[in-house]
Amino acid sequence: MTSACTFVIVGQLDHPIYEADLTGPKEQQAQYLHQFVLHASLDAIDDIMWSTKECHLKTTDRFNNLLVTAYVTPGNSARFLLLHDGRNDENIKSFFTEVYELYLKIMLNPFHGPASKIMNKEFDKKVRTYARKILGL
Amino acid sequence: MHARMQGLSIQPQHQGGNVSQTTFNPKKRCADVCMELLLLESVHLYKNRGAPAASAALEAIGMRVGKQLAERYTKDRPRLGETLEVIKFLCKDFWLLVFKKQVDNLRTNHKGVYVLTDNNFRWLSRSPPISSAGGDPSQEEALREVALQHLHLPCGILRGAMIQLGVPCTVEADHKLSPPACAFTIRLS
Numbered sequence: 001m002t003s004a005c006t007f008v009i010v011g012q013l014d015h016p017i018y019e020a021d022l023t024g025p026k027e028q029q030a031q032y033l034h035q036f037v038l039h040a041s042l043d044a045i046d047d048i049m050w051s052t053k054e055c056h057l058k059t060t061d062r063f064n065n066l067l068v069t070a071y072v073t074p075g076n077s078a079r080f081l082l083l084h085d086g087r088n089d090e091n092i093k094s095f096f097t098e099v100y101e102l103y104l105k106i107m108l109n110p111f112h113g114p115a116s117k118i119m120n121k122e123f124d125k126k127v128r129t130y131a132r133k134i135l136g137l
Numbered sequence: 138m139h140a141r142m143q144g145l146s147i148q149p150q151h152q153g154g155n156v157s158q159t160t161f162n163p164k165k166r167c168a169d170v171c172m173e174l175l176l177l178e179s180v181h182l183y184k185n186r187g188a189p190a191a192s193a194a195l196e197a198i199g200m201r202v203g204k205q206l207a208e209r210y211t212k213d214r215p216r217l218g219e220t221l222e223v224i225k226f227l228c229k230d231f232w233l234l235v236f237k238k239q240v241d242n243l244r245t246n247h248k249g250v251y252v253l254t255d256n257n258f259r260w261l262s263r264s265p266p267i268s269s270a271g272g273d274p275s276q277e278e279a280l281r282e283v284a285l286q287h288l289h290l291p292c293g294i295l296r297g298a299m300i301q302l303g304v305p306c307t308v309e310a311d312h313k314l315s316p317p318a319c320a321f322t323i324r325l326s
Contacts, residue, residue: 012303053216075211075302107208114204114301 004066005135006034006083007127009103011115014042017078018118022131037061038081041068045079056093059086071096078103084135095134102126176260180286192289199293200300207298210234220325223302224251231298236260249325252311258319260291267315285312288319295321 009018021031041061048057049072061068069092071080080096080103106118118124179198183191210231217223228240232255242254264287267280288310296308304325311320 050218053218055216072216073208073211074214074216075207076217077208077301077303104208104212108205110201110205 004030004034004083004085005131006031006038007099007131008035008038008081008083009099009118010042010079010081012077013115015115017116018123018127020124020127020131022128022135034066034083037063037066038068038083041070041081042079044068045070045072045081049076049079056096059089071100073100073103091134091136095130098130098134099127173260173263176287176290177263179290184286191286195286195289196293196296199290199295200297203294203297203299204301205297206235206294207231207301211302217302220304223299223304224323226302227295227298228253235294251323252320253323254314254318254320256318258291258317260287261317261319264316266317280316281312284316284319285310288312292321295323299323 005022007018007020007022008016011017019035021034040063044061045057045068048060048070055072055074057070057072059067060070065085066083067086069082069084069089073079080099082092082095084092102123103118106112106120106123112118180191180195183194186194211217211226214226214230217226224243228243232238232240236255236259238255238257238259240253241256242252244252244254261284264284265280267277267284292308292310296306299306299308306323306325309322309324311322314320
C-alpha cells in the first residue's frame, strides 16, 4: 500500500533548503501537488509557531486526506515539514528529532552558507534511512 | 578558526561506541591559552593586511561563527520567543558558554537599544588596564584603540548569533570603559 510522504526543510527566508520524496517513484503530478500543499501550509505553521512554545507542532494543516506536520528548531531558524496521510504520528516526533541532529551537523559546517541548499549525499542517505526505520516507509 | 572556536567552547562529548578503550580515557580538550593566542594572532594578522579591512574581516568571521554557535547552543533548550528572550539567552547561556561567565549588567531604553556590560571580559583579560586618573592621554588613546581592535570579533559573534535567532541588529563595542571591563551596544534594526 503506497503512502504519500514528502519531507521538506524550510530556511529562514521561507525557501526550501532540502526536499526529499520519501516514498517510491511517483508521477509528476503528485509531486507538484505535494510541493504546493507544503508551501501553502507555511502560513498555517507561521500562525501556530508563534502561539506556542513547543518545538514539535502537531498537525498544522490538511488538504483533502493529506496532513502536514511540522517541527521548529529552538532558535526559530528552520522548519521541518512532513506531508503524510496520517498513519504514524508517534514516530514522526522521533524522526524530526533525528533529522534535527543531522541538520545541526550540516549547519556547523563552515563551508555551508546560511541560505544554501543541502546537497550533501550522506545527509540524504541518512534521512532516507531514518525514514525507513522510524516511519516504516 | 571556526572549528577551533567551536571546539573550545563545547564541553567534551562522550565518545560512545569505541570498543577498545583503556581505563585511561583522555577526553579531547584544548588549552585555553591556544584560544587566547589565536585571537591575538588573528587581530594581528588582519591589522598587517591593511587597517580598513581588518574590522570588516574580523566582524565577518565573527558573524559566521556567531550564527553557528547560536545554532548549536540552542539545541536542547526551550524555544526562544520574542526579542527580550533572545537577549536574555545571549546574556546568560550564550555568554556563559562562550566567555565562561554571565553578563554583569543589562540596560535597555525600551526603544530597541540594549547595553550589555561585562566587568571582566575574558578576551580582554590580558590587556593593560587604562587608569583614568592622570596618565598620558595620547597613550591612553592608543591603548583604547588596541582594545577596540580586539572587540571587532566578539561584536561579530554577537551580531551573528542575534541574526541567526531572528533579531536583525548591529552591535558596537564601547571602548570608553577601562579594560577588562567592556560594554556592547545592540541596536535593533
